[in-house]
Amino acid sequence: MEFFQNLQKVLRQNIREYGMFIALFVIMAIFTYSTEGIFISSRNISNLLNQTGYIAVLAVGMTLVIVIRHIDLSVGFLAGFLGAVAAIALVFWKLPVWVVIPMVLVMGVLAGLITAFPVAQLKIPSFVASLAGWLVYRGALLLSTMGTGTIIIPDEAFNAIGNGFIPDIPGLDFFLPKVHKLTLLLGLLAIILFIFSEIRNRRKKQEYNFEVLPLDIFILKLMFLSVLVGGITWVLAGYNGLSWTVVIMLIVVAIYHFVTTQTVLGRHIYAVGGNPEAAELSGINVKNITYVVFGSMGLLSALSGILFTSRLQSATTTAGTLFELDAIAAAYVGGVSAAGGVGKVTGSIIGALVMTSLTSGMNLMSIDISLQYIVRGAVLVAAVIFDVTTRSSRK
Amino acid sequence: MKPPILEMKNITKEFPGVKALSDVSFRVAEGEIHCLVGENGAGKSTLMKVLSGVYPYGSYSGEILFNGQVQKFSGIRDSERAGIGIIYQELALVPEMSVYENIFLGNEICKGWTVDWNETIRRASQMLAKVRLDVNPETKVRDLGVGKQQLVEIAKALSRDVKLLILDEPTAALNEDDSANLLDLLRDLKQHGVTCILISHKLKEVISIADTVTVLRDGKTICTLDAKKGEVSEQVLIKHMVGREINNVYPPRERSCTDEVVLEVKNWSAYDPKLGRMVLKDVAFNLKKGEIVGFAGLMGSGRTELARSIFGNPDGYEIMGEMYVRGKKQRFNHPKDAIQAGVAYVTEDRKAKGLILIQDVKQNITLANLREIASHGVIDGNAEVKVANEYRESINIKTPTVAQVVGNLSGGNQQKVSVAKWLFVRPNILILDEPTRGIDVGAKYEIYTIMNRLVQQGMSIIMISSELPEVLGMSDRVYIVSSGRISGELPIEEATQEKIMHLATN
Ligand SMILES: Nc1ncnc2c1ncn2[C@@H]1O[C@H](COP(=O)(O)OP(=O)(O)OP(=O)(O)O)[C@@H](O)[C@H]1O
Ligand SMILES: [Mg+2]
Numbered sequence: 001m002e003f004f005q006n007l008q009k010v011l012r013q014n015i016r017e018y019g020m021f022i023a024l025f026v027i028m029a030i031f032t033y034s035t036e037g038i039f040i041s042s043r044n045i046s047n048l049l050n051q052t053g054y055i056a057v058l059a060v061g062m063t064l065v066i067v068i069r070h071i072d073l074s075v076g077f078l079a080g081f082l083g084a085v086a087a088i089a090l091v092f093w094k095l096p097v098w099v100v101i102p103m104v105l106v107m108g109v110l111a112g113l114i115t116a117f118p119v120a121q122l123k124i125p126s127f128v129a130s131l132a133g134w135l136v137y138r139g140a141l142l143l144s145t146m147g148t149g150t151i152i153i154p155d156e157a158f159n160a161i162g163n164g165f166i167p168d169i170p171g172l173d174f175f176l177p178k179v180h181k182l183t184l185l186l187g188l189l190a191i192i193l194f195i196f197s198e199i200r201n202r203r204k205k206q207e208y209n210f211e212v213l214p215l216d217i218f219i220l221k222l223m224f225l226s227v228l229v230g231g232i233t234w235v236l237a238g239y240n241g242l243s244w245t246v247v248i249m250l251i252v253v254a255i256y257h258f259v260t261t262q263t264v265l266g267r268h269i270y271a272v273g274g275n276p277e278a279a280e281l282s283g284i285n286v287k288n289i290t291y292v293v294f295g296s297m298g299l300l301s302a303l304s305g306i307l308f309t310s311r312l313q314s315a316t317t318t319a320g321t322l323f324e325l326d327a328i329a330a331a332y333v334g335g336v337s338a339a340g341g342v343g344k345v346t347g348s349i350i351g352a353l354v355m356t357s358l359t360s361g362m363n364l365m366s367i368d369i370s371l372q373y374i375v376r377g378a379v380l381v382a383a384v385i386f387d388v389t390t391r392s393s394r395k
Numbered sequence: 396m397k398p399p400i401l402e403m404k405n406i407t408k409e410f411p412g413v414k415a416l417s418d419v420s421f422r423v424a425e426g427e428i429h430c431l432v433g434e435n436g437a438g439k440s441t442l443m444k445v446l447s448g449v450y451p452y453g454s455y456s457g458e459i460l461f462n463g464q465v466q467k468f469s470g471i472r473d474s475e476r477a478g479i480g481i482i483y484q485e486l487a488l489v490p491e492m493s494v495y496e497n498i499f500l501g502n503e504i505c506k507g508w509t510v511d512w513n514e515t516i517r518r519a520s521q522m523l524a525k526v527r528l529d530v531n532p533e534t535k536v537r538d539l540g541v542g543k544q545q546l547v548e549i550a551k552a553l554s555r556d557v558k559l560l561i562l563d564e565p566t567a568a569l570n571e572d573d574s575a576n577l578l579d580l581l582r583d584l585k586q587h588g589v590t591c592i593l594i595s596h597k598l599k600e601v602i603s604i605a606d607t608v609t610v611l612r613d614g615k616t617i618c619t620l621d622a623k624k625g626e627v628s629e630q631v632l633i634k635h636m637v638g639r640e641i642n643n644v645y646p647p648r649e650r651s652c653t654d655e656v657v658l659e660v661k662n663w664s665a666y667d668p669k670l671g672r673m674v675l676k677d678v679a680f681n682l683k684k685g686e687i688v689g690f691a692g693l694m695g696s697g698r699t700e701l702a703r704s705i706f707g708n709p710d711g712y713e714i715m716g717e718m719y720v721r722g723k724k725q726r727f728n729h730p731k732d733a734i735q736a737g738v739a740y741v742t743e744d745r746k747a748k749g750l751i752l753i754q755d756v757k758q759n760i761t762l763a764n765l766r767e768i769a770s771h772g773v774i775d776g777n778a779e780v781k782v783a784n785e786y787r788e789s790i791n792i793k794t795p796t797v798a799q800v801v802g803n804l805s806g807g808n809q810q811k812v813s814v815a816k817w818l819f820v821r822p823n824i825l826i827l828d829e830p831t832r833g834i835d836v837g838a839k840y841e842i843y844t845i846m847n848r849l850v851q852q853g854m855s856i857i858m859i860s861s862e863l864p865e866v867l868g869m870s871d872r873v874y875i876v877s878s879g880r881i882s883g884e885l886p887i888e889e890a891t892q893e894k895i896m897h898l899a900t901n
Contacts, residue, residue, distance in 0.1 A: 013411070208780050210798045211412060263772050264765045271762055274751035280709050281740065281748060282763040282816075283731035341753050 006214045016390045020350045031361030039361055042239035048360045053245035054307040056352040058327035060256050061300035063348040064293045067273040069340035070126035073324050074133025075301040078111055080320025081141040082302045083309030087151040097157045105302045112298020120290040151315040162311030165240040180241030187233025191226045256345040274341030330355050333383040400425040400590050406457035412795040415441040416614045428591045430601045433611035434636055434835040435807025436793040439594045443561050447481040448474040480552030481561040490537035495519035497536055498551045522550040542573030561592045567833045570694050570861050578604050596835050598629050610635040637837045645868035648847045651685040652871050657855050658682040663716035665704045674700040676879045685850045689870030690859045692899050697879040698859045702826045706740040707733040739822035743829045749813040752802035756794055757783035759801050759812050764820045786815035807834045826857045863892050875899050
């Protein structure tokens with residue numbers, strides 16, 4: 001009985017964090033039921049994750065932008081435009097992939113810094129500065145695809161980023177045929193690492209007398225997450241294994257998670273978000289942090305553009321439309337607060353998954369696009385209301 | 396004894412990991428001024444928040460009787476309706492609105508569907524007369540000083556016909572004149588039948604005004620003392636608050652002052668482009684190694700502006716003049732430069748400018764000196780906890796763990812976190828701006844002791860303070876600031892309250 005009391009208490013205290021997982025779970029369950037299992041099929045999950053990729057990397061960058069109390073509306077068309085630049089470089093300038101990708105990423109950083117300039121130096125609201133960017137990049141995208149229309153990309157290496165899968169370990173065909181062994185192995189490793197690091201963390205916290213979850217709940221949490229990761233790995237391994245998109249997404253999340261939680265830079269970013277004035281007086285250069293965060297946003301926009309262009313194997317005139325709003329929605333569903341200083345990149349990834357699951361599930365159910373927008377809007381509002389109310393009731 | 400207007404019985408309130416109130420009982424007689432005193436974190440503010448419905452019925456245990464009836468407030472609106480008004484330490488006025496709009500905010504006087512502005516202004520003027528505040532009701536609140544804003548808050552409460560007025564540390568940010576004025580007003584209100592609960596760390600003030608005093612310690616009621624029976628004195632209050640006797644308010648100190656000048660400022664003027672006027676005019680002063688220099692003056696005399704103009708000028712003043720740090724001519728362009736040169740500045744307004752309330756104690760303490768606990772930009776979590784725990788012990792920050800969110804600490808403990816943060820920078824020159832505002836006697840003594848220890852180790856301290864006894868008790872030398880100028884300098888042997896006040900108002 002104590003177990004259930006504990007569970008109730010923990011859930012109530014951390015409702016915001018777990019609520020997201022529960023919501024994701026419920027959404028997946030509903031779609032699995034209403035599509036008679038198609039939703040949870042290996043093929044669909046693999047597709048779903050690939051679709052999440054280009055929104056997820058944007059959402060990660062957007063999280064930090066919102067954490068420092070700004071917004072960047074220009075990222076969608078910036079991604080579209082840089083995708084087109086990549087296509088042009090590959091197709092017309094005949095540059096090799098390993099030149100094109102770094103080049104586009106650097107252009108992304110520059111674009112981010114340009115957006116940051118009026119915001120940091122002249123205190124222009126980022127809403128306005130990035131709205132200008134939205135217009136400019138949209139124009140630039142149209143301009144660069146004007147002569148040709150859609151640019152088809154024949155480069156296989158480039159297209160693999162959005163469509164390819166990691167190779168399997170050779171020579172193991174006798175064991176579990178039709179299953180991607182390397183994916184399984186990586187999934188297993190991830191679970192083991194996760195469990196170890198959680199246990200170490202808990203020990204350390206206990207040493208300092210910090211609050212920790214009761215043991216039974218802790219074990220439950222470990223089991224739940226292990227089963228989740230294990231399940232996804234198994235489903236993916238049953239199809240083609242991990243895609244390059246997912247690998248890239250995981251690396252981005254891992255890096256950003258590390259930077260935001262473990263480094264001085266991360267601490268400075270959250271300090272600026274939490275109280276810019278106090279941060280400035282603590283010797284943190286708020287302007288520089290603004291440049292860094294917008295620069296990173298630009299970098300991730302470029303990455304998003306590459307992922308999307310590669311996935312379509314072409315650059316189109318409308319690439320990137322509404323990406324910025326999807327990314328912002330994902331970040332809010334994932335728990336960032338517009339008041340600043342609050343929000344995790346891992347949350348935003350879950351947020352992105354929630355939003356793409358909705359799209360994917362409703363597509364499978366052949367729900368009309370008009371209704372899809374309405375449903376996504378409702379989910380966004382619900383998530384934010386849930387966020388605000390759970391935050392204030394915990395005081 | 397008059398019948399009680401308020402009785403709180405066996406109130407217990409817990410936060411995760413903290414029992415803020417345990418079984419507290421509290422009785423207030425009708426028409427009295429009842430002071431509530433206790434150390435930082437004793438539970439005073441929490442008790443008042445329980446009473447006013449900030450913590451709704453059900454989130455605490457115990458019973459509240461107001462006007463003889465059991466009350467189950469589910470929010471501030473309920474308690475307001477019952478006739479309870481509360482004024483928090485953080486003022487809750489809208490700076491951009493006029494005085495009369497603020498007074499009737501949320502309680503607008505309407506004629507049909509629209510607000511009746513004429514009636515509003517007429518009634519607001521009445522309220523202002525009641526609190527003896529002589530300003531045009533159409534003045535914007537932001538153009539008033541803190542003392543006057545405080546009076547507007549009271550006028551706002553009175554406009555709702557309060558029977559019980561609660562003031563949480565109203566005089567903490569006021570100078571002596573404004574404080575005296577406010578206390579007079581409370582006496583006046585008492586004549587008109589308003590009951591008052593007053594929370595304060597200024598014991599002199601408590602003694603002068605209280606009919607009854609209740610002392611809280613560690614979330615428990617220690618005693619209730621009756622002033623008319625002569626039970627209230629500073630010694631008695633301190634003993635009950637702290638649990639032991641403190642005989643000196645200021646710790647004794649051997650003078651450690653040397654002749655080596657570590658900071659010197661000359662012809663220092665600053666123009667604030669936002670306000671469009673000079674905030675500092677031709678200031679000159681110096682600070683020696685091992686010295687505590689007091690900066691006295693009225694609120695708004697320019698002391699904070701002086702500190703900030705030195706500390707990397709975050710407000711973007713246009714500065715003329717020279718500054719020498721340890722003999723070297725220097726000018727800091729960012730607080731970062733100042734910190735690097737060994738200067739630290741504990742801000743006056745900890746909530747708005749000093750702390751990050753949504754982050755925890757350890758993150759706040761280490762923020763200005765993360766480099767020391769990081770290698771290659773990666774923070775060492777163990778080192779961070781260790782540092783935070785050291786300061787928690789050495790200046791006695793009351794918190795369950797250093798992972799507690801700072802916004803959840805009591806006001807005084809937040810101030811200690813703010814001090815700890817700047818000590819961790821390990822400065823040679825420490826600027827303290829109102830360092831003991833809102834801090835209890837015991838903790839004040841601790842902070843003074845720390846200051847003495849630091850100067851003995853060779854640090855130099857600039858202490859900006861509006862409390863003259865503190866300036867006189869701690870400084871080696873006093874500068875008096877008045878309208879952006881240094882209007883006088885006194886060695887401590889010659890300084891008296893009268894002389895300082897004379898120079899400050901000059
Ligand atoms: N929201 C909260 N969450 C957790 N703990 C809290 C919260 N609010 C107050 N506390 C804790 O409750 C205790 C009492 O705090 P309270 O603010 O009532 O003290 P106080 O007597 O008003 O002190 P001060 O004189 O410093 O203002 C403190 O230990 C504080 O840390
Ligand atoms: Mg308090």
